[in-house]
Amino acid sequence: MPSIFSPPADRWIKLSPRYAVVRVLGAVIANTLFWVPVSLLWAWVFEPRDGAMSGVTSTLPFAAQLQWLAAYVGIVWFVWRVYRAGRYARSWAYAERGQDLCITRGLWYKNLTVVPYGRLQIAKVDAGPLDRLLGLATVTLVTASAHSNASIPGLPAAEAERLRDRLIEVGDTLGSGL
Amino acid sequence: MTAPYGEQPPSYPAPEPSEPYPPPQPAAIAPAVRKVEERAHPLTPLVRGWFAVVAVVWAMLQERLQGRTDGTDHLPWWVFVALIGGVAALGLVAGFISWRFTRFIADETELRVESGWISRRSRRISYTRLQSVDVMQPLAARLLGLAEVRIDAGAHDSTKLRYLSRRRAYELRDFLMLRAHGAQVSVDVARAQTSDPLFADLGGSDRVIVTVPPHELLLGAFVSHDLLSLIIGFAVPVAAVWGVATYFGHEAAAAIPVVALAGGVPLLFSIGQYFTRRVMAQFNFTLAETQAGLRITRGLTNLTSQTVPVRRIQSIRLSQPLFWRPMKRYRVDLEVLGLGEATSNESTSKVSTLLLPIGTKKQVEAALAAVWPGLRLDAIQYVRSPRRAKVFDPLSYSWNSFGVDDNVVVTRRGWLTRHQSIVPHARLQSVAAYQGPLERLLGLANVTFHTTGLLHTHAVIHMNADLARTLVYDEADRAMTSRDGELLR
Numbered sequence: 001m002p003s004i005f006s007p008p009a010d011r012w013i014k015l016s017p018r019y020a021v022v023r024v025l026g027a028v029i030a031n032t033l034f035w036v037p038v039s040l041l042w043a044w045v046f047e048p049r050d051g052a053m054s055g056v057t058s059t060l061p062f063a064a065q066l067q068w069l070a071a072y073v074g075i076v077w078f079v080w081r082v083y084r085a086g087r088y089a090r091s092w093a094y095a096e097r098g099q100d101l102c103i104t105r106g107l108w109y110k111n112l113t114v115v116p117y118g119r120l121q122i123a124k125v126d127a128g129p130l131d132r133l134l135g136l137a138t139v140t141l142v143t144a145s146a147h148s149n150a151s152i153p154g155l156p157a158a159e160a161e162r163l164r165d166r167l168i169e170v171g172d173t174l175g176s177g178l
Numbered sequence: 179m180t181a182p183y184g185e186q187p188p189s190y191p192a193p194e195p196s197e198p199y200p201p202p203q204p205a206a207i208a209p210a211v212r213k214v215e216e217r218a219h220p221l222t223p224l225v226r227g228w229f230a231v232v233a234v235v236w237a238m239l240q241e242r243l244q245g246r247t248d249g250t251d252h253l254p255w256w257v258f259v260a261l262i263g264g265v266a267a268l269g270l271v272a273g274f275i276s277w278r279f280t281r282f283i284a285d286e287t288e289l290r291v292e293s294g295w296i297s298r299r300s301r302r303i304s305y306t307r308l309q310s311v312d313v314m315q316p317l318a319a320r321l322l323g324l325a326e327v328r329i330d331a332g333a334h335d336s337t338k339l340r341y342l343s344r345r346r347a348y349e350l351r352d353f354l355m356l357r358a359h360g361a362q363v364s365v366d367v368a369r370a371q372t373s374d375p376l377f378a379d380l381g382g383s384d385r386v387i388v389t390v391p392p393h394e395l396l397l398g399a400f401v402s403h404d405l406l407s408l409i410i411g412f413a414v415p416v417a418a419v420w421g422v423a424t425y426f427g428h429e430a431a432a433a434i435p436v437v438a439l440a441g442g443v444p445l446l447f448s449i450g451q452y453f454t455r456r457v458m459a460q461f462n463f464t465l466a467e468t469q470a471g472l473r474i475t476r477g478l479t480n481l482t483s484q485t486v487p488v489r490r491i492q493s494i495r496l497s498q499p500l501f502w503r504p505m506k507r508y509r510v511d512l513e514v515l516g517l518g519e520a521t522s523n524e525s526t527s528k529v530s531t532l533l534l535p536i537g538t539k540k541q542v543e544a545a546l547a548a549v550w551p552g553l554r555l556d557a558i559q560y561v562r563s564p565r566r567a568k569v570f571d572p573l574s575y576s577w578n579s580f581g582v583d584d585n586v587v588v589t590r591r592g593w594l595t596r597h598q599s600i601v602p603h604a605r606l607q608s609v610a611a612y613q614g615p616l617e618r619l620l621g622l623a624n625v626t627f628h629t630t631g632l633l634h635t636h637a638v639i640h641m642n643a644d645l646a647r648t649l650v651y652d653e654a655d656r657a658m659t660s661r662d663g664e665l666l667r
Contacts, residue, residue, distance in 0.1 A: 004611055004623055004647040100654045110618070113610040114654040144515065145607035145628040147635050174658065 005110050008102050012093030018134045019092070019154025023085040025130055031078055039074075042067055094152050099174060101141065101167065103150055115150050119143045120171035123164045127157065139163050213285040221322050222341045223273025228318045234265045282339055282350075289329070289354065291337055307331045308358035309490050309515055310471075311351045312529050315344065315481040325481075327351060328529065330514075336529075355470030355485055384473065387548045388534060388541045390463035398509075398536035399456045401501035403594065405449065412445050455525040460535045467548050472533075480527035488666065490514050491549055492605045493629045493636065494533065496542065496598040503596075508542045510534040512549070515630045550585075552665040553600070558583050560590070566620050567640035580625075580638040580649070585665045587627060587653060589638045599636035601627050603653070603660035611650045613643065625649055 084107065092105045100116040122142040131137055131153075137160035140151040155163065238258050275295050283290040291301045312328040319325060325347035327339040342350065399405065416438045423431040461478035471487040493513045502508070510533040511522060522531045534545050546553055558581035568575045574593035581588045587606070590598045606627055613623040623646035626637040641649075 004613065004643045008651060097651070098655070099658045106612075108615050109612060111610060111612045112650060113608060114650055115608040116606075116654050116657045118658050119607045143607040143628070144630045146630075147626070147628040148608040148610075150608060 005104050005112055007093075008095055008097040012095050012104065015089055015092045015152070015154035016134075016136055016156050017086075017089065018136060020086040020089040022130050022134055022136060022154060023089060024082050027078060027081045027085070029130075031074075035074055039067070039071060042070075089154060092152070092154065099170075101150070103152055113148065113150050115141050115143060115148060116174075117167065117170045118174040120167060123167040123171065125157075125160050125164050127160075137161070139167075141167065213283060215281060215283045217282075218277055218280055218339065219324055219341050219343050219346070220277070221324060222277045223270050225273075225316075225319045225322060225324060225341055228269075231262065231266050231269065234262050238262065284350075284353070291339065301337055303329060303331050303337060305354065305357040308354060308487075310484065310486050311354045311358075312336075312485065313347045313351050313483040314527070314529075315477075315483075316527075317479045320344075320479070320481060329354065351483075351485060352470060355487065358470075358487060384466045384468045386464060386466045387544050388463075388465045388537060390460065390535055390537065392457055392461060394507075394536050395457050395460050395463070396453065397505070398502070398507065399453055401499070401505070403499050403501075405452065406501075408445070408449060408452065412441070416441070452525070459525050459527050460532075463535055465534060465545055465548070472548060474532070477527050482527045482529070484529060486512070486514055488549055493599060493601045494546065494549065495600070495636075497592075498596045500594055502536075506539055507536050508534070508539065509536055510542055510545055513629060550602070550665045552585060554583065555588070555600075558586075558588055560588075561641070561645070563622070563640045564642050567622055569620070570617075570622070570640050578639055578641075580641070582649075582653075582656075585660065587636075587656075589627065589636050591637060591639055599627075601629055601636050602665055603656040604665075605629055606653065606657040609650050609653045609657070611646050613646075617643075623647075625653075627653070 088107060091107050091110075092103075094101060094103045096102075097114075099118065100114050102112065102114050104110065104112045120141055121144055122140075124140050124142070125137050126140065127137040135157050136154050137157045138151055138153040139155060139160050141148070143150070152160075152163075238261065276293070279295045279298075280291070280293040283292070287304060287306075289303045289305070291299075291303075293299050309330040311330070314326045314328060315324070316326070319341050323344050324341035325344045326341055327347050327350055329337045329339070331337070339347075339350070341347075416434070420431065420434040420438070423434060458478040459480075459482075460476050463476040464474070466473045466475070468485070471485050474482075474484045474486070476482055491512050491514055495511045495513070497509050497511070498507070499509075509524075511531040512533045513531065521528055524530065524532060524535050533549070534542060537545065546555070560579040560581040562579045563571075563575065567578070571578055571593070574591065574596075577590050577592070577596055579590050585604075586600050586602050588598060588600050590596065607630060608628045609625065610628065611623050611625050617623060617640065621643045622640045623643040624637060624639045625641065625646050626635045628635060638646075638649075
């Protein structure tokens with residue numbers, strides 16, 4: 001008996017290995033643009049000193065310790081994300097099976113979504129600035145359900161467009177009304 | 179105001195009264211439906227200005243009362259009157275302008291709503307895209323004999339026609355629903371079939387399926403989780419404080435029950451409000467079968483009348499709160515595409531997902547038979563999770579299960595409230611399996627079935643992982659091959 005997440009047909013089609021690079025760069029940028037300024041602000045507000053802000057400092061006696069704890073947690077989480085980026089990217093895969101598209105993802109929480117072609121409302125291709133830098137794109141399948149949540153990130157741009165065109169083509173022939 | 183829909187040329191082919199409605203004909207040979215154009219009812223500005231007036235009167239009264247009690251000077255009476263008059267006049271003018279520039283136009287293929295004075299808006303709704311049409315009568319409108327028509331076409335917000343005379347609203351509703359079903363009717367046909375009752379919304383050819391009497395509503399409200407949580411939320415903190423104070427022999431301990439009793443007055447008040455709201459919103463709940471679909475009529479002060487085309491129903495959910503189990507009562511919700519503003523709250527007069535607020539097994543069966551006559555719930559074999567899943571669901575283990583037949587997939591879950599979702603294969607949008615690390619250890623997995631989404635997802639949890647794989651792929655196949663014809667026959 002094959003495992004629940006083993007390929008439906010002959011094999012899974014993996015993402016581009018460059019998607020791991022997108023994940024790492026994304027984590028780095030999120031950290032430098034958001035968390036670093038936030039921690040600097042925190043350090044400035046709770047810096048022990050006399051004067052107007054001393055009241056704030058005294059109400060939070062462990063501010064300095066809390067600050068370091070938060071920083072460690074943040075750093076560990078960041079390192080973990082970077083370390084797992086390769087494996088996370090490899091956990092994504094898709095496959096066509098008869099009249100539907102199957103997508104799997106996740107390391108700890110594994111997910112398998114199957115979208116029948118006939119339910120496809122829109123197939124679209126998006127590429128953010130990082131994606132474009134590395135020549136990647138995301139294909140999203142939109143059905144009438146908000147829960148479907150079926151998208152495949154990190155595909156080489158040409159393949160993403162090919163997949164989208166193919167999805168629209170089969171969706172047209174198999175489509176059914178609501 | 180005369181009725182423009184009635185001003186059609188007599189050359190229009192009159193339908194046979196014996197025939198419910200003419201069979202759909204190809205557009206090419208269909209008689210040209212003449213364009214009809216109409217404004218909202220001239221009393222509309224009054225209804226729309228009403229809320230502003232009430233709000234000002236209320237604020238002024240409070241101001242006067244407070245002024246009296248704390249001895250300060252209150253505003254002279256003429257300011258009072260002038261303010262109310264000014265607000266009322268402003269409201270009337272704004273209402274008049276919006277009325278003056280709003281027109282509804284019904285032609286052969288679509289309904290157009292044009293509105294706006296400074297920036298003009300034109301909405302077009304194709305009859306073939308209609309999902310449901312509801313008639314709402316808020317108290318103020320109802321007193322003037324007016325009603326609002328609300329049209330859902332699958333978008334996030336519905337188009338509201340405010341306000342038409344009640345009769346006109348029902349006529350328009352019936353016309354739209356018949357068109358939505360593909361019948362090439364004229365407005366005259368719809369008109370001939372519409373009646374104009376004050377409390378119900380039933381025509382001569384309509385068949386009542388279920389009515390819910392007020393005592394059933396009260397019973398349902400009385401043993402609901404909402405009431406219980408209201409009481410527990412009050413009693414538990416009080417008991418805890420009292421217990422701790424007594425234990426430590428604090429002198430305040432004796433006073434706490436007295437304080438709590440005083441606090442009980444607002445509690446009783448909110449319980450009373452809870453009961454009245456719920457009963458008033460669901461009063462005279464009537465589920466009827468009409469030519470245009472299922473019709474749900476309810477409400478004491480605000481009358482709500484929803485019409486749902488049966489073909490557009492995406493899924494149905496039965497639920498049973500813990501204390502309804504010994505009484506064998508169920509609640510039924512349905513999911514329709516495009517009820518963008520619908521709520522599952524049973525205490526409002528808004529458009530809701532309710533098909534039956536409370537009902538016995540027999541009533542539930544009658545309601546289900548009206549929706550999907552081909553549904554055979556009794557014949558479905560349910561598959562439960564393996565015994566090792568008990569670790570995750572000690573309380574709902576015996577209920578968690580799923581069953582499949584040729585037409586539908588049925589899932590059961592929940593322990594405090596038992597839910598049972600019925601999703602036709604033909605209405606399934608996508609299907610997913612997921613598995614966390616602990617579930618992987620025990621060889622279990624969850625499967626969710628995605629429909630167009632008002633009710634939260636339909637899922638089987640903690641089932642055998644190997645079975646989950648088969649279920650996901652088989653269900654995707656059935657979604658493509660299954661048609662709902664059999665279910666609707």
